[in-house]
Amino acid sequence: MSNLPVEPEFQQAYNELVSTLENSTLFQKNPEYRTALKVVSIPERVVQFRVVWEDDKGELQVNRGYRVQFNSALGPYKGGLRFHPTVNLSILKFLGFEQIFKNALTGLMMGGGKGGADFDPKGKSDGEIRRFCVSFMRELSRHIGADTDVPAGDIGVSGREIGWMFGTYRAARNSFEGVLTGKGLSWGGSLIRPEATGYGLVYYVQHMLEYAGHGTFEGKRVALSGSGNVAQYAALKLIELGATVVSLSDSKGAIVAKDGGYVTPADIAAIADLKVDRKALTEFSVEDGRFTYIEGARPWVHVGQVDVALPCATQNEVSGEEAKALIAAGAKFIAEGSNMGCTQEAIDIFEADRVAKKGSKEAVWYAPGKASNAGGVAVSGLEMAQNSQRLAWTQEEVDNKLKDIMKNAFENGLNTAKEYVETAEGELPSLVAGSNIAGFVKVARAMHDQGDWWSKL
Ligand code: GLU
Secondary structure, three states, X not given: OOOOOOOHHHHHHHHHHHHHHHOOOHHHHOOOHHHHHHHHOOOOEEEEEEEEEEOOOOOEEEEEXXXXXXXXXXXXXXXXXXXXXXXXXXHHHHHHHHHHHHHHHOOOOOOEEEEEEOOOOOOOOHHHHHHHHHHHHHHHOOOOEOOOEEEEEOOOOOHHHHHHHHHHHHHHHOOOOOOOXXXXXXXXXXXXXXXXXXXXXXXXXXXXXXXXOOOOOOOOEEEEOOOOHHHHHXXXXXXXXXXXXXXXXXXXXXXXXXXXXXOOHHHHHHHHHHHXXXXXXXXXXXXXXXXXXXXXXXXHHHOOOOOEEEOOOOOOOEOHHHHHHHHHOOOOEEEOOOOOOEOHHHHHHHHHHHHHOOOOOOOOEEEOHHHHOOHHHHHHHHHHHHHHHOOOOOHHHHHHHHHHHHHHHHHHHHHHHHHHOOOOOOOOOXXXXXXXXXXXXXXXXXXXXXXXXXXXX
């Protein structure tokens, strides 16, 4: 690949994966996988289209719509739709690329894809968002289907938007099918889907804590960023498990608990209400003195002593400097609820600490989003399974399956690291290397068997 970062986010995600494969014994054991890497890094197909819609003043508006159909070796393309002004092909290729390996780690039959538009839902009326969704799906509906490509939500797309897009698909194709996940419960949605990414993240970190000999979440201080669906349900599960949540954030700023303070379920409910109305955390009342609002800041350097940090906002939300500050603040477990939440500098700092402090309980352990946030798409996979059966499973059934999937994702990353990466006595295995290799090998093998690449080696 060219060294020119013409697609900087995609290049970053690609380099991050490749550096871990190169630093393992994978290519020594299987040199033919270099060919697989060349093939897997190019999307099978990219669809780009225009989305014309009418605003409340009757004026014409136009946006760019996309769907990156990256890899279908393990199943229909699967991955969310992001509506955000920063959306471009580099961002969607990075997200689609991550999604391929994340979906492989769930153990379910899903390929990888991602889509969206450079549409900004902030400041738009409900009517404008609905008209945008209808227009977007009118074109996208030609390219997707329950056995072809199954989009879901991501930043800027939640249950309401999924509803409007599902209705448009149903009408355009004259077909009621499981073409989107994150649907409403009365029309094909799955219980636990809204909670799944946040819950799954917490389940994953429970295994990290236990394996590293740090016990449970009871009494742990946890820094969170974000305040959307992922952060909200991660916080609620953490509180249920006896942890203290000390921060949340959005694109405008962060709220950080003052000495002895903490986020309560009532705070989360109030923030969830604000977010439904597309309002910022600036409108969350900090007048009772429990929180400080820090404008324009991310929480990491402001949170004080913490045991765990969970970035749940967006890509590149932890810099190298912030990684150092988190370690200095005592954070030992960093797991991404967002996709590519940590910069490469931050990952390098966490990984170096893990190696340097091997054998000590002070060692830092980092989990990449493609493993730790796989719970969301995993329950999307369970929603697809229920749709195929035309049945709905109970909350307990879905939650138990989610727990099993997160346990398997953790153990798969752990054991794959032990197999392919030199790990010293007492060293915590690299979850980033192990997860990357496990996901890559599963996809590469499926592609090989289906003739997507071949080798004379
Ligand atoms: N957008 C979520 C992710 O990044 C979920 C995708 C899905 O459910 O298809 O994994």
